[in-house]
Amino acid sequence: MNETCVSPEDCTTMIEVRAGVDALDRELVALLATRFGYMRAAARIKDSRDAVRDEARKASVIAAAVAEGEAQGLPGDVIADIWERLVEGSIAYEFAEWDRIRD
16 A cells, blocks of 8 residues: 555544555556456467366365455455455456457
């Protein structure tokens, strides 16, 4: 987060909370852009459209996120839900990229 934001523990006003959340959301979107860049790379690298969906890898990614979240004191069911949506969205994006590259 940028220097103008205070840590959650140091917030004393809703203005500070909202500024921190907004700054963090911008960082999360930037990280997602990088993650989707890896999906574009996967679409380029995979030889077969059938290789795009990998249920074992999906389960592994979600389990790792849940474990990391729980280790940081976050609710595992919420992390699982977020990552389910993230991974499914990433798979859909990768399918679209795979098709686009080969059109």
